[in-house]
Amino acid sequence: MTKWALIVDDRVDTISYEPIQSWTEVGDNVFGGFIGDGDGWKAPPPVAPPASAFTVVHKADIWRRATDAEATTIDAQLNAQSVRLRRMWQDSQTLSTMDELYPAVQAAFVSAFGAERAKELLETTA
Template sequence: MFCKRESDGIDWYAYSRNPETFKPGSVKITLYDVGSALLTQQVYFDASFVFPQNTRLVEVVGFAGEKPHNEFQRKFFDLETMTFNEAVPTPPQKIIAKADIWRRATDEEADTILYILSQQTTRKRRIFNDATYIDHTDSMFAEMLQALTAAFGEARAVELLAPSDMLSG
């Protein structure tokens, strides 16, 4: 098998066996992308035991323990904070304040949106009218996106329904 670094194509075996590559005593950890987070896989002091195919590799310098796998096994790694965590980080909630839809819409678009809403069932109209925001994970958001895409095209629908800055994570 052949493994190379994506950024410059360097061969893993040449890279890992170069004594200048890693700090003495550092821990090498492979991270597997599980969709919303990076999960630790292999954890070793010795880089020759690591084969980082289809994973990311991080080096932890200054680990004082004896068994790094006990400390880092089955942890999630946060690329922004460069920390290991017990739980999967929750993706930020994407919500839109309904008032932002109207602020972003032109007068003509607002008339079209009102027409689209008038064609909905009483229940759906009440839900839309009574809610102060729309969560992007809600099924009604998907319906709204579909209707606005049909009316204005995908790019404009996405602009109109983009998350509100003050409310989203």
């Protein structure tokens, strides 16, 4: 079956199976988004997947980034929490922004160290 394409800026914008005046006839293997390179039509480059909706911080990185005084403050704040919260912190190796407790952890860091330093301490692990 013959296909026709509306070409805009060397890119296939729209495909039709009915001939339309001033549209370009293309092969069956050409689809919307294909790019003309002078030798034919090529598929567009793949689109990068969206950035992850959440980030992860290895808690060891938090301790490495903290000064001795900041580590003492973090430890004191942890010790003031319930057993359940302390164990959740102690028994996990990472801190995820998807965790239901992350906003509370972030708020505690901001309260103790200010927004800029909290951001540095909670920076995503690469």
